[in-house]
Amino acid sequence: MSLRPRKLAATAGSFAAATALIGLAACNKPPVPSQKQAPAVVEAKGDGEPTKPWVGATSGVPLETAPPNVPQAKAAFPGQTRAAAIHTETPIQITEVAGDFDEPWAIAFLPDRRMLVTEKHEGRLSIVSPDGKKSPPVAGVPKVDGKDQGGLLDVEIGPDYAKSKLVYLSYYEPRKGGNGLAVARARLADTPAPKLDGLKVVFRMEPTLDSSKHAGGRLVFAPDGTLFVTLGERSILEGRVQARDLKSDFGKIVRILPDGGIPKDNPFVDAPGARPEIWTAGHRNVLGAALDSKNRLWVAEMGPRGGDELNLVERGKDYGWPTIGYGEEYSGKPIHSSTQAPGLEQPVYYWDPVISPGALAIYSGELFPEWKGNFLIAGLSSQALIRLALENDRVVGEERLLMDRKDRIREVTQGPDGAVYLLTDGSGGKLLKLTPASKPPTQ
Numbered sequence: 001m002s003l004r005p006r007k008l009a010a011t012a013g014s015f016a017a018a019t020a021l022i023g024l025a026a027c028n029k030p031p032v033p034s035q036k037q038a039p040a041v042v043e044a045k046g047d048g049e050p051t052k053p054w055v056g057a058t059s060g061v062p063l064e065t066a067p068p069n070v071p072q073a074k075a076a077f078p079g080q081t082r083a084a085a086i087h088t089e090t091p092i093q094i095t096e097v098a099g100d101f102d103e104p105w106a107i108a109f110l111p112d113r114r115m116l117v118t119e120k121h122e123g124r125l126s127i128v129s130p131d132g133k134k135s136p137p138v139a140g141v142p143k144v145d146g147k148d149q150g151g152l153l154d155v156e157i158g159p160d161y162a163k164s165k166l167v168y169l170s171y172y173e174p175r176k177g178g179n180g181l182a183v184a185r186a187r188l189a190d191t192p193a194p195k196l197d198g199l200k201v202v203f204r205m206e207p208t209l210d211s212s213k214h215a216g217g218r219l220v221f222a223p224d225g226t227l228f229v230t231l232g233e234r235s236i237l238e239g240r241v242q243a244r245d246l247k248s249d250f251g252k253i254v255r256i257l258p259d260g261g262i263p264k265d266n267p268f269v270d271a272p273g274a275r276p277e278i279w280t281a282g283h284r285n286v287l288g289a290a291l292d293s294k295n296r297l298w299v300a301e302m303g304p305r306g307g308d309e310l311n312l313v314e315r316g317k318d319y320g321w322p323t324i325g326y327g328e329e330y331s332g333k334p335i336h337s338s339t340q341a342p343g344l345e346q347p348v349y350y351w352d353p354v355i356s357p358g359a360l361a362i363y364s365g366e367l368f369p370e371w372k373g374n375f376l377i378a379g380l381s382s383q384a385l386i387r388l389a390l391e392n393d394r395v396v397g398e399e400r401l402l403m404d405r406k407d408r409i410r411e412v413t414q415g416p417d418g419a420v421y422l423l424t425d426g427s428g429g430k431l432l433k434l435t436p437a438s439k440p441p442t443q
């Protein structure tokens, strides 16, 4: 008998309120009866093929079988889209750590493993303990423009947090004439009534525009202490045409110092008219970003219909939006003059149909040895956790996990314990934790 945890009943404040197992090779065996609540067991998901190890041997059969939106688009190199299906062998236990979040967006771990969690529309920040208890909302969060895609987005703790107590927030800043992404930092007074002290805005995306979309917002600290901020092109045409224009922050990834200063080795500091914070150009809307084991920056980029991208972000390069790309307008009209052009970077991988990537994490933990070095992407419209295996900077396998839950997944991040933490999107969003499940004993 298989139980499907369609609705996980949460016990207030209790850890392991509900658990589920996925990824079992064969789920014919009944779940192990436990003391209180028998974990529900469901079959491996992904594309429904039997589970098998991915290492060194992919199925050779593309994971994606739906027809492309832009069938005439041709990949620039083999393996740029529709990689072979791979399958996680480790059974996965899903624990609902906490629920009832309103549009949760991001998680950042404090040194003691409690989590800072943002909620987008209300601009709320709270501290969640590993057993799921929520603090009162942290006071002193800046005012946000919480319409549509706007609000409070990412949170990171400063590299010097142990001494400075500095936390960094990205958000849609309400401004005269519209809004723009801003990054602020403040000291966290981590008390029973937590608050932010000494808030200072360290970055303001320019120009201001009246748009409720595509401002990016992901924060990534590099080991050299610089801070990458991903931005978007604001969706409306007036913004989109600035995505490759170095006089505008739209469609850029910028690199700043934690206090808002400009690193001297940024690529355009000496280019006349260029904004000195720009690191790369030609992005549409980057919501997912992570460093790999060589400290290179990778991004998952929300594309048009048929054109979501994975990009390796390299200093000073132009990723081509909206001049080149693989997708089309949601109306079906063409956007791009071509899929390739000299001087414009190709994505390492693209999705057609799209997955709608939220966050990106690159797994380096010990709990899931078979995931080491894999890319985990939060899938919104795809309602999945997408796993990519790469070799030599090429995608060699793709898997979609958790599809039976039908959750839009907004955030994925690795915890200090090596577990994978997720936030599901929307009202009633959940904080989920993935750990390996102990296999049921052989009957």
Ligand SMILES: [Ca+2]
Pocket: 282, 309, 319, 320, 321, 324, 325, 345, 346, 347
């Ligand atoms: Ca591109």
